[in-house]
Each structure stands twice: as C-alpha cells, then as structure tokens.
Amino acid sequence: MRVSSIVPGLSAAALLLQLLAAPAQAERPAARPGKAKAVRAEAGHSYRHRAELRAFAAEVATRHDWDASWVQAQLADARRLPRVAQLIMPPAVGAAKNWAAYHDRFVEPRRIQAGLDFWQTHQDTLQRAEDRFGVPAAVVVGIIGVETFYGRITGNFRVVDALATLSFDFPAGRSDRSAFFRNELEELLVLARREGVRADSIRGSYAGAIGWPQFLPGSINRHAVDFDGDGHIDLQRSVDDAIGSVAHYLQRHGWQPGMATHFEVQPPPLGAPARATLLAPDILPSFDATRFAELGATLDDAGRRHDGPLALVELHNGQAAPSHVAGTQNFYVLTRYNWSSYYAMAVITLGEAVKAARTKAGASAGGS
Numbered sequence: 001m002r003v004s005s006i007v008p009g010l011s012a013a014a015l016l017l018q019l020l021a022a023p024a025q026a027e028r029p030a031a032r033p034g035k036a037k038a039v040r041a042e043a044g045h046s047y048r049h050r051a052e053l054r055a056f057a058a059e060v061a062t063r064h065d066w067d068a069s070w071v072q073a074q075l076a077d078a079r080r081l082p083r084v085a086q087l088i089m090p091p092a093v094g095a096a097k098n099w100a101a102y103h104d105r106f107v108e109p110r111r112i113q114a115g116l117d118f119w120q121t122h123q124d125t126l127q128r129a130e131d132r133f134g135v136p137a138a139v140v141v142g143i144i145g146v147e148t149f150y151g152r153i154t155g156n157f158r159v160v161d162a163l164a165t166l167s168f169d170f171p172a173g174r175s176d177r178s179a180f181f182r183n184e185l186e187e188l189l190v191l192a193r194r195e196g197v198r199a200d201s202i203r204g205s206y207a208g209a210i211g212w213p214q215f216l217p218g219s220i221n222r223h224a225v226d227f228d229g230d231g232h233i234d235l236q237r238s239v240d241d242a243i244g245s246v247a248h249y250l251q252r253h254g255w256q257p258g259m260a261t262h263f264e265v266q267p268p269p270l271g272a273p274a275r276a277t278l279l280a281p282d283i284l285p286s287f288d289a290t291r292f293a294e295l296g297a298t299l300d301d302a303g304r305r306h307d308g309p310l311a312l313v314e315l316h317n318g319q320a321a322p323s324h325v326a327g328t329q330n331f332y333v334l335t336r337y338n339w340s341s342y343y344a345m346a347v348i349t350l351g352e353a354v355k356a357a358r359t360k361a362g363a364s365a366g367g368s
C-alpha cells in the first residue's frame, strides 16, 4: 500500500523482507552527527514538552480548524520509542538478497493452513470483495497472510508513539523521512477524530502500519472501506473491513480483473545486452510479448498470448542463480502495496498455495 516506495519496510513482513531480501532501494547509512544528540535523549521520554510537537499540534489544529486543546490532548502522552528508531534503519550493507529464503519464510505449512482457515471462515466476504473490486480472493488471502499471518502479528506499538518518534526523532543514518511521518501523524489524528477514538488507543507496527492489512493512517483515510456496513472503518477488529480495504486499495491502484500477475520466462543469457535491456525498467512493465521474443526472452504459452506490457522481474537467490518471472500490470500493482518484487511474489505464491490446498481439501471432502 503504502508508500513503501518512500519508506521500505513498514510492517513486520516488510521488516523481514529487509532482512531477507534487502530491497534495492534501501539506502546506505550516511553519517549525520547533527541528529545524534536528540536520538540519545532519555529512553521513552514524553513529547509533552517538546517544542516541535507543540508547534506541530498548533499547525494541525489550524489546518483542520480543530480545537487546539483536542489536538494537544491526543498527543500529550506520546512517547519516544528507541526501538522504533532502531527498526526503521535499513539492513546491514552487504546483506544478500534471497528470494528462496523469503519464500520459505512466508510460504510454509503453518501459514498455508492458517490461510485455508481464513478463507473458509471469510469466504463470503472474499467473494463479495472479488465481485465488487475485481481482485481474486487468493490475492487478498496472500496479502493478509504475508502482512500479519492472518491477524496474528499486527504490531503492538502505540501508533502515536511510533509516528511521533519517526516525526521528531528520526534517526541519523538514513535519509530523513520525518516529514513523511509527520504527515502520517496528522492522518492518525484525522482517523481518530472521524472514528471517535483516542489516537493513543490505536496499535500497529513500528512504523505505524495498522491492523490485519497493515495500512498506514493516510492509506486508511484514502483507501480503506467500511465493508461490514457498521458505519466505521476498523482494520484492527473487522476482518470484513480489512478484506474490502485490501481489494479496494488494489483496484484503486490499477488492478485489472482477469489478468494474470506473471508468466514463466527464460531470460536472455547472463551477460547478453538484451538481458540488461529487459532488466533496465526493473518492475515497471515496459515490453510486450513480441519485444520479449525479439530480445531473446522465452515466454510460456500464456505469456506469448498476453496483450499488454510486461516486466522481466529478477529475484536473487543469494549465491545461487536468480529466478525470473514476466510481471504484468497486476504484478506491478501488488508492488504499490509494498515496493518490492520479492514481496509481490511472496503474496502471489502464498495465495496460490492456499488456493491449491483449498481445492485439495474440497476434493477430498467431496470424495468422502
């Protein structure tokens, strides 16, 4: 969803991705001693008396024409969390990208079984989301499984603490995203006010991603839907809202109903200029099937029939040979949820594995 293009790694899943797949956009640490003092401030201290927070609160109150005392009250107990500042840091330089490790972490028997149970329990809602937004159940099941293991790992940080820490004490060592997080802190207040809850009652990941699908507050405000019709959007407690919101998010980002996410492909040989040509646009679909063939990439039958641009997606496997797929527009849309081809491929593969398990379970139930 969500801006991982701006800040890779907002959920527990994305953090693992950083560790296992080391996304290409992760930045190298740069020494910025000017900020170190603030970060070394007393652990867990309150922001109550910080001038930056008071200025922020006044600015937000003015912008929305809110009572300044309401804004102050929402932020009064926000605390700096040193752990959050640690977790936002990019992985160690030199971490090898490894699709095989990422795959094994997310596409394994316990998560597939949990996905099967999830699909069974929520099949009507998944079907309703597919009918409404055109996004297959398997894709929604894949996303919620990778993001939070079907609601088991949704993050236990107070989002107001996490976002305040990243807004006012963004750590030195990677490029400063504090403006982005101040915007999310403002979005958290919008959300709290609309839903009639206290901002500090909302829990999420170290980067402020909330609920079963790990949406940031801004994504909730822009893209989440009330899919159980109770008049509220609650991605922490309503699985229906989570399912509808994931499907709606993908639809809004250009999901094409009925289109495959990817095709099998044999790329041109290592070192061939055509291979570099195909890899240059990275995950942005840029070449049609005819151009793939001209450049010496061999698509499977369905891929050769595909009408529309494709991307040659390369997934590294540590020291072993890389894997490749030809990603469609829908593969690209999945990376709008989390800016990584490793993430998209894990979502697709988990969803397919759960779907296969469901078919098998249905077949055996039908045969008994």
Ligand SMILES: [Ca+2]
Residues within 6 Å of the ligand: 225, 226, 227, 228, 229, 230, 231, 232, 233, 234, 238, 241
């Ligand atoms: Ca609802």
